[in-house]
Amino acid sequence: MVYLALEPKAATEAIPLAADAGWFVWVGADAITQEEHERFLLAGAKVTRFSYPLANAAAEVTADALGTIEEHHPGEISWVQHVWSEPTLKPWESWADIRAKIYEGRGA
Secondary structure, eight states: OEEEEOSHHHHHHHHHHHHHHTOEEEEOTTTSOHHHHHHHHHTTOEEEEOSSOOTTOOHHHHHHHHHHHHHHSTTOOEEEOOOOOOOOOOTTOOHHHHHHHHHHHTTO
16 A cells, blocks of 8 residues: 655645554655654665655646656556635625525525
C-alpha cells in the first residue's frame, strides 16, 4: 500500500504508522524537510520525497505525482490525503443562503 501525504501534519502522522505496517509513503518537498526525510529513512521508514511541493498544488501536479508513484509501485493501492477547502461564497450569498439550498435539495 502507498500513501501520498500532501501536507506536513499528514506526513508526520502517516509515516510512523506506515513504517510499522511496512507501507510506502510519498510526500511533497513541502511536507517534510530533507533532514526529516533522512531521519525517517534511517529509522527504517519507506519514504520518498518529491523535489517539488504538493500542498495546494493543481490537480494536474497531483495527478503527475500519482503517475510517478504508479511507475514505482505498479498495481499497488494508493491512498491520497484529502485536503478540505472551504467553499467560497459569492459576494451576494450568505451561509444561510447556502444552507437553504442544501436543505431545499433534500426536500426538507
